[in-house]
Amino acid sequence: MATFLDYMNPTRFMALTDRALPWLGVAATLLLGVGLFAAFFLVPPDYQQGETVRIMYIHVPAAWLGMFAYIVMTSASLGVLVWRHPLADAAQKTAAPLGAVFTFVCLVTGSLWGKPMWGTYWVWDARLTSFLVLFLLYLGIIAIRQTMDDTPRGARVAAIMTLVGLIDIPIIKFSVDWWNTLHQPASVFRAGGSTISGSMLWPLLVMALGASALFLTLHFMALRNEILRRRIARLTREAVQAGELEAAE
Amino acid sequence: MNDDAHWSYILLAYGVTFAVVGAVVWRIVAEHRRLLAELAQLQDSGGDDV
Numbered sequence: 001m002a003t004f005l006d007y008m009n010p011t012r013f014m015a016l017t018d019r020a021l022p023w024l025g026v027a028a029t030l031l032l033g034v035g036l037f038a039a040f041f042l043v044p045p046d047y048q049q050g051e052t053v054r055i056m057y058i059h060v061p062a063a064w065l066g067m068f069a070y071i072v073m074t075s076a077s078l079g080v081l082v083w084r085h086p087l088a089d090a091a092q093k094t095a096a097p098l099g100a101v102f103t104f105v106c107l108v109t110g111s112l113w114g115k116p117m118w119g120t121y122w123v124w125d126a127r128l129t130s131f132l133v134l135f136l137l138y139l140g141i142i143a144i145r146q147t148m149d150d151t152p153r154g155a156r157v158a159a160i161m162t163l164v165g166l167i168d169i170p171i172i173k174f175s176v177d178w179w180n181t182l183h184q185p186a187s188v189f190r191a192g193g194s195t196i197s198g199s200m201l202w203p204l205l206v207m208a209l210g211a212s213a214l215f216l217t218l219h220f221m222a223l224r225n226e227i228l229r230r231r232i233a234r235l236t237r238e239a240v241q242a243g244e245l246e247a248a249e
Numbered sequence: 250m251n252d253d254a255h256w257s258y259i260l261l262a263y264g265v266t267f268a269v270v271g272a273v274v275w276r277i278v279a280e281h282r283r284l285l286a287e288l289a290q291l292q293d294s295g296g297d298d299v
Binding site for chain 2: 050054058101214224235
């Protein structure tokens with residue numbers, strides 16, 4: 001039986017994702033479709049927030065995925081630093097822009113939720129600031145990858161920066177407990193169970209599952225692109241070297 | 250603030266999300282097609298099996 005490490009081979013990964021991607025894409029479409037329908041047509045208005053609560057169904061999954069992408073990058077960074085695995089390097093590189101996108105969506109939708117509820121688009125409270133730091137970390141890691149190309153040194157520097165930035169994830173999670181924040185405390189994953197009514201909770205979980213399937217789909221697609229790009233670069237180098245040899249003879 | 254004003258924030262939030270995620274999907278798919286074409290061109294011009 002093939003182990004996880006066997007699929008770390010780029011050729012096997014391409015074959016596996018070739019079969020898995022259509023299923024993942026269909027799952028993401030169905031889950032997001034059901035979740036969006038429920039968010040707009042089945043969920044009742046909140047007794048305090050009214051209709052605005054519907055922003056939660058994109059804001060919260062985007063926040064979770066913004067952090068999940070960073071966990072994926074951290075795992076891949078360990079693969080880079082410990083095993084120096086090329087697929088781990090590619091996974092780290094391709095997860096960063098996706099994490100940045102979901103973090104950006106979380107910040108923008110949070111702002112648009114904050115204005116009608118808090119009366120302001122932004123406050124420098126611990127949750128919002130630590131999430132902005134996460135976005136800046138993503139931008140920094142992307143900048144490193146772009147300036148240092150695909151060199152092993154660039155991969156190691158980005159991996160180390162990712163590991164250092166990991167400290168921001170627990171700060172984001174516990175910021176609402178450690179400091180007084182305008183942002184509400186945890187209401188889904190908390191000791192004592194969720195404080196959200198079941199009629200509002202299940203569409204949120206469906207949206208979160210759909211967004212996770214979308215993230216995996218996009219990450220696998222981006223990873224396949226990165227593998228292709230590296231194959232093209234290798235073939236081009238070999239073609240140039242063969243041309244030089246022929247010219248020398 | 251009335252519900253009409255709330256809906257403008259809701260629609261803007263969903264609009265931004267769909268635009269950003271849609272742009273990412275479009276970019277990845279377009280890049281995939283470009284890379285496949287480039288790879289086929291290289292293989293046609295004498296590269297090895299990939």
